[in-house]
Amino acid sequence: MILSSLVLLFIIAPLAGMFLHMDGARFLETIKDKEVHQSIWLTLWVSFTATLIFSVGAIPFAWLLARKKFPAKNFVQGIIDLPIVLPHTAAGIALLGFISRDGFLGKTASLFGLNLVNHPSGIALAMAFVSLPFLINAARDGFAAVPERLEKAALNLGASHTKVFFTISFPLALRSITTGFVMMFARGMSEFGAVVIIAYHPMVAPVLIYERFSSYGLNYARPASVFFILIALFFLIALRLLSLKRKEKYINSDAQTD
Amino acid sequence: MLRLIDINRRLGDFALTDINLEVSDGQYYVLLGRSGAGKTQLLELIAGLEHPDTGKILLDNEDITRQRIQDRKVGIVFQDFAVFPHMTVFGNIAYPLRVRKENKNSITEKVEKAAIAMNIRHILDRNTEKLSGGEMQRVALARTLITSPRLLLLDEPLSSLDTSLKDDLKRVLRSLNKAGQTIIHVTHDYGDAISLAKRVGVIHNGKIIQEGSVSEVFKNPVNRFVARYAGIRNFFRINISHEDGSLFGVTEHKNRFKLNNKNTEKDSLLLVRSDSVFIGNEMPWDTELNSFKGKITEIIPSEFGLEVTVDAGDLFYVNIQLSEIERLGITEGKDVWVSFSPKDIVVINGN
Numbered sequence: 073m074i075l076s077s078l079v080l081l082f083i084i085a086p087l088a089g090m091f092l093h094m095d096g097a098r099f100l101e102t103i104k105d106k107e108v109h110q111s112i113w114l115t116l117w118v119s120f121t122a123t124l125i126f127s128v129g130a131i132p133f134a135w136l137l138a139r140k141k142f143p144a145k146n147f148v149q150g151i152i153d154l155p156i157v158l159p160h161t162a163a164g165i166a167l168l169g170f171i172s173r174d175g176f177l178g179k180t181a182s183l184f185g186l187n188l189v190n191h192p193s194g195i196a197l198a199m200a201f202v203s204l205p206f207l208i209n210a211a212r213d214g215f216a217a218v219p220e221r222l223e224k225a226a227l228n229l230g231a232s233h234t235k236v237f238f239t240i241s242f243p244l245a246l247r248s249i250t251t252g253f254v255m256m257f258a259r260g261m262s263e264f265g266a267v268v269i270i271a272y273h274p275m276v277a278p279v280l281i282y283e284r285f286s287s288y289g290l291n292y293a294r295p296a297s298v299f300f301i302l303i304a305l306f307f308l309i310a311l312r313l314l315s316l317k318r319k320e321k322y323i324n325s326d327a328q329t330d
Numbered sequence: 331m332l333r334l335i336d337i338n339r340r341l342g343d344f345a346l347t348d349i350n351l352e353v354s355d356g357q358y359y360v361l362l363g364r365s366g367a368g369k370t371q372l373l374e375l376i377a378g379l380e381h382p383d384t385g386k387i388l389l390d391n392e393d394i395t396r397q398r399i400q401d402r403k404v405g406i407v408f409q410d411f412a413v414f415p416h417m418t419v420f421g422n423i424a425y426p427l428r429v430r431k432e433n434k435n436s437i438t439e440k441v442e443k444a445a446i447a448m449n450i451r452h453i454l455d456r457n458t459e460k461l462s463g464g465e466m467q468r469v470a471l472a473r474t475l476i477t478s479p480r481l482l483l484l485d486e487p488l489s490s491l492d493t494s495l496k497d498d499l500k501r502v503l504r505s506l507n508k509a510g511q512t513i514i515h516v517t518h519d520y521g522d523a524i525s526l527a528k529r530v531g532v533i534h535n536g537k538i539i540q541e542g543s544v545s546e547v548f549k550n551p552v553n554r555f556v557a558r559y560a561g562i563r564n565f566f567r568i569n570i571s572h573e574d575g576s577l578f579g580v581t582e583h584k585n586r587f588k589l590n591n592k593n594t595e596k597d598s599l600l601l602v603r604s605d606s607v608f609i610g611n612e613m614p615w616d617t618e619l620n621s622f623k624g625k626i627t628e629i630i631p632s633e634f635g636l637e638v639t640v641d642a643g644d645l646f647y648v649n650i651q652l653s654e655i656e657r658l659g660i661t662e663g664k665d666v667w668v669s670f671s672p673k674d675i676v677v678i679n680g681n
Contacts, residue, residue, distance in 0.1 A: 219412070221408055228399055228474075229405075229429065230400045231400060232400060244415070
């Protein structure tokens with residue numbers, strides 16, 4: 073009990089300390105700071121877009137992992153978890169090689185006149201690289217919890233595999249998928265290591281905070297941190313509430329996905 | 331007509347072996363077997379949810395062995411109903427029509443009709459979470475029937491229902507079959523088989539070990555397993571007669587059975603499990619019982635102790651414990667009374 077409280081305190085104390093130590097006037101100044109606005113907005117939309125685009129592939133992939141047997145499945149599962157254990161700067165370096173002008177993706181993109189480095193699309197890739205496992209794993213668990221019987225019954229009733237996916241598997245796993253979506257979005261938003269190597273500019277919020285800290289010191293970095301945390305919390309809570317609303321609608325699927 | 335030809339399918343330690351089966355149109359075929367005998371696996375093969383390793387499945391002379399599930403028009407109702415939890419009752423029943431992109435008006439019309447037929451119209455708007463087992467089953471049944479399946483497969487449809495619901499569902503199934511629906515029904519309960527089947531197949535360890543009409547299978551069990559499984563050795567062809575408001579069945583040897591079954595037809599088959607028949611030296615005092623005096627003709631060992639054959643005009647087979655033999659002093663040639671309650675009698679109509 074005491075140990076648990078200590079662990080909890082360990083999480084709360086630094087955050088609370090940061091709020092308490094903050095200079096109110098400087099905070100107001102930060103809120104009005106255009107550079108901060110742009111940075112936070114960039115962070116939010118890039119992370120959201122990255123999550124949205126990658127979920128198009130990641131969700132069916134998660135279904136495959138939950139339902140199908142294939143050779144080297146454990147190996148594939150290991151690869152998916154790899155970004156979680158890699159040092160994120162190392163992930164950034166690896167990704168940079170891939171998307172710089174000499175890399176495969178970079179070359180392809182430059183054919184269309186797009187430079188991925190120091191560009192929001194590069195940031196999106198960096199965010200996705202480190203946060204994708206959260207979506208895939210949560211969605212996979214969600215699909216695995218949908219009774220296979222229901223899918224078989226739907227097939228028997230004349231639905232094609234695609235129809236079954238969209239009318240049965242997906243809605244029943246939606247809660248887990250939403251959780252995974254929120255986690256991927258949040259993880260992407262807070263990513264520093266991989267992003268800073270791909271793009272110092274345009275500056276996402278974690279990079280901006282780092283920059284303020286290294287150029288001006290703790291007192292300048294703190295208000296920006298608090299502001300970003302508040303905004304991030306707002307979006308996370310909003311998404312959570314949205315998924316709770318859905319939960320009421322799919323109240324039964326919860327029994328299976330929980 | 332459905333034909334299974336030399337079907338083999340291995341699933342781990344278990345295998346369906348050399349399954350040959352014919353189910354003609356309009357048939358009510360009951361596949362009887364214990365849990366783990368391979369009944370559900372066989373249904374899944376027919377529905378196309380699984381594929382056989384070898385062998386062929388023909389439906390109306392068309393080879394459907396490798397046909398996709400969604401093209402087979404073989405409807406299956408699972409033991410756990412597999413009602414979609416995220417849809418209302420209406421949504422469930424409408425599902426097969428929606429995936430076929432039928433127009434809205436025709437869907438509403440058909441769902442209403444199906445719901446009325448299954449007596450669930452009043453719950454169409456409900457979520458499925460609070461439905462009773464009986465209601466869930468009707469939803470599942472309506473949802474499958476709305477596709478007009480050529481073949482209806484039922485996996486233990488009666489096992490999770492209490493007695494009164496069972497009778498309701500049996501009525502529904504009988505009338506469906508009467509309207510021409512071909513049904514294959516798997517169950518572990520011989521009572522279901524007797525009361526519904528036109529033909530019975532007994533499946534054991536992945537093999538169909540006996541097949542035929544109900545009376546063929548139960549009267550002439552091909553081996554001890556079927557006999558024991560059926561637990562029924564006492565078969566009597568009877569004529570029904572009404573006397574003083576009571577119902578009697580009269581055998582060709584003029585033994586009269588008191589019956590308490592109200593809806594029996596003129597010519598029927600009457601069954602009593604060997605376990606339900608009691609043996610005694612005196613006539614039982616309870617006049618409600620059916621009691622007959624006869625002579626013991628044979629005593630042979632059985633799974634349960636001994637099987638005693640009593641000739642009372644008709645032959646009665648009685649299972650009894652060894653200790654009872656000594657207590658009653660039972661020997662071959664001895665005169666005894668056999669008795670059983672009317673409620674232990676099963677009557678099959680017009681078989």
